[in-house]
Amino acid sequence: MRGFDVIEVRADLEENNDRNAALVRERLLREGVCLINLMASPGAGKTSVLCRVIDALKGKYSIGVMEADMDADVDAHTVAAHGAATVQLHTGTSCHMDAKMTLRGLDAFGRPLPDVIFLENVGNLVCPAEFDVGADWKLMILSVPEGDDKPLKYPLMFTVCDCMLVNKIDTAPIFDFDLSRCEQHVRALNPKIDIFPVSAKTGEGMDAFIRRLEERIGAALQKKRGESSQ
Amino acid sequence: MRGFDVIEVRADLEENNDRNAALVRERLLREGVCLINLMASPGAGKTSVLCRVIDALKGKYSIGVMEADMDADVDAHTVAAHGAATVQLHTGTSCHMDAKMTLRGLDAFGRPLPDVIFLENVGNLVCPAEFDVGADWKLMILSVPEGDDKPLKYPLMFTVCDCMLVNKIDTAPIFDFDLSRCEQHVRALNPKIDIFPVSAKTGEGMDAFIRRLEERIGAALQKKRGESSQ
Numbered sequence: 001m002r003g004f005d006v007i008e009v010r011a012d013l014e015e016n017n018d019r020n021a022a023l024v025r026e027r028l029l030r031e032g033v034c035l036i037n038l039m040a041s042p043g044a045g046k047t048s049v050l051c052r053v054i055d056a057l058k059g060k061y062s063i064g065v066m067e068a069d070m071d072a073d074v075d076a077h078t079v080a081a082h083g084a085a086t087v088q089l090h091t092g093t094s095c096h097m098d099a100k101m102t103l104r105g106l107d108a109f110g111r112p113l114p115d116v117i118f119l120e121n122v123g124n125l126v127c128p129a130e131f132d133v134g135a136d137w138k139l140m141i142l143s144v145p146e147g148d149d150k151p152l153k154y155p156l157m158f159t160v161c162d163c164m165l166v167n168k169i170d171t172a173p174i175f176d177f178d179l180s181r182c183e184q185h186v187r188a189l190n191p192k193i194d195i196f197p198v199s200a201k202t203g204e205g206m207d208a209f210i211r212r213l214e215e216r217i218g219a220a221l222q223k224k225r226g227e228s229s230q
Numbered sequence: 231m232r233g234f235d236v237i238e239v240r241a242d243l244e245e246n247n248d249r250n251a252a253l254v255r256e257r258l259l260r261e262g263v264c265l266i267n268l269m270a271s272p273g274a275g276k277t278s279v280l281c282r283v284i285d286a287l288k289g290k291y292s293i294g295v296m297e298a299d300m301d302a303d304v305d306a307h308t309v310a311a312h313g314a315a316t317v318q319l320h321t322g323t324s325c326h327m328d329a330k331m332t333l334r335g336l337d338a339f340g341r342p343l344p345d346v347i348f349l350e351n352v353g354n355l356v357c358p359a360e361f362d363v364g365a366d367w368k369l370m371i372l373s374v375p376e377g378d379d380k381p382l383k384y385p386l387m388f389t390v391c392d393c394m395l396v397n398k399i400d401t402a403p404i405f406d407f408d409l410s411r412c413e414q415h416v417r418a419l420n421p422k423i424d425i426f427p428v429s430a431k432t433g434e435g436m437d438a439f440i441r442r443l444e445e446r447i448g449a450a451l452q453k454k455r456g457e458s459s460q
Contacts, residue, residue, distance in 0.1 A: 041272045042355045042384060043376025070356065072382040093386065095325060095356035123383065124356050125272045126300065126325035145375035145398065146273025152302040153353065154272060156323065168375065174401065 004076050004086035005108050009068075009094070009101040017131060020099035024134025027106060029228055033113045034220040035102075036213075037135035039157060042123035044143040045167040047075045048200035050118055054082040056210045057116065061217065064114030066105040068097045068122050075120065085114050096127035099134050116217055125150070129157040136220045137162050144168040144177040151185035158186050162216075163194040165209060170199040234306050234316035235338050239298075239324070239331035247361060250329035254364025257336060259458055263343045264450040265332075266443075267365035269387060272353030274373040275397040277305045278430035280348055284312040286440045287346065291447065294344030296335040298327045298352050305350065315344050326357035329364050346447055355380070359387040366450045367392050374398040375405050378412035381419060388416050392446075393424040395439060400429040 064085040067076040076088040087108040121128040140161040198205035294315040297306040306318040351358040370391040428435035
């Protein structure tokens with residue numbers, strides 16, 4: 001048994017993404033769910049970070065993960081084994097998730113929806129930044145081996161996100177990665193962004209990030225449950 | 231003085247990319263030029279590899295580089311300093327180079343064109359694989375920190391390329407990267423692909439790759455110069 005559904009989703013350029021993102025927000029509000037859009041380059045550590053997060057939060061919230069991949073189910077198996085309700089979305093040639101695909105992912109969880117749903121977007125530092133999926137929080141990961149100059153070259157992703165993890169921070173000396181230079185580049189684009197250096201492998205820095213994440217989840221759920229009961 | 235031109239290029243979805251790719255091929259044939267499309271995730275080491283290649287080949291061929299970036303000119307400065315004729319293409323929100331943008335890049339070099347032109351595509355393991363730019367050789371880089379499972383998750387890129395470099399191979403023990411497992415995944419998609427483990431940082435493996443590259447360049451130029459003189 002696989003333990004999760006696999007849904008084929010495809011980009012539909014005729015769709016109005018902003019309208020669909022509004023539908024996602026309405027549904028999250030109505031059902032009291034917090035959605036987090038997790039974006040990064042291939043291999044930056046999205047799945048490893050998610051496993052740490054699931055382990056830390058699973059006693060407190062019911063947790064769902066939408067795994068968006070062009071193909072393959074390897075990450076879905078990994079997060080399902082950590083105890084998250086998991087949906088695998090296959091995007092085919094589409095290089096990003098859009099709001100309509102996100103609606104289909106929400107449908108696949110069944111009722112009631114998990115309290116917190118993480119959308120692990122397609123590994124891509126470009127296109128996912130352009131598509132609003134209706135999430136409460138946009139979280140990105142930059143990994144140290146990618147280099148501290150990446151905010152200069154892929155500015156949109158760093159501009160739209162609420163929080164950035166600098167993962168694989170344990171390898172900073174090997175890659176001559178300058179964290180303060182990186183932070184400077186990012187804050188020039190996005191002064192309000194939260195930045196946490198972490199290592200999903202060693203666990204370094206994860207506690208501080210998870211405290212911040214819990215604050216955000218708590219605030220989003222409280223607000224939604226307040227508004228939807230009025 | 232910057233030492234290179236900056237051209238604003240944008241994706242035009244009305245264009246017929248295959249027709250434009252044929253125009254690129256005609257022009258490369260007519261002018262006896264070899265074009266290499268270099269693709270990889272952000273931070274995999276495209277520019278570092280290119281600098282090694284320019285240093286090795288610059289006595290033998292005139293070399294051009296088209297740097298495709300959403301924004302910024304950092305890599306163009308780097309390759310221009312190594313002695314390549316350089317053109318910076320800004321793709322804005324476009325996540326890939328297409329054939330029409332490539333034609334504009336060729337125009338920007340002036341006459342005669344360099345013998346060998348490297349197109350350093352936008353850092354993205356997804357979209358550039360879908361767009362034929364008319365190149366003689368498709369070269370990709372996977373870097374060790376991205377993980378040996380990436381061929382499973384981004385299969386199109388590994389399927390369409392003629393050659394793959396596994397860069398940052400000096401860090402394989404740190405990232406538990408299994409080269410033979412990676413090769414097995416890639417060859418299941420693309421049995422004919424050339425694979426070279428290298429480190430652009432230490433130089434390890436670069437000689438073998440550059441020998442292969444020179445064979446390919448030599449064959450492409452000989453063929454074109456033969457055909458165009460008939």
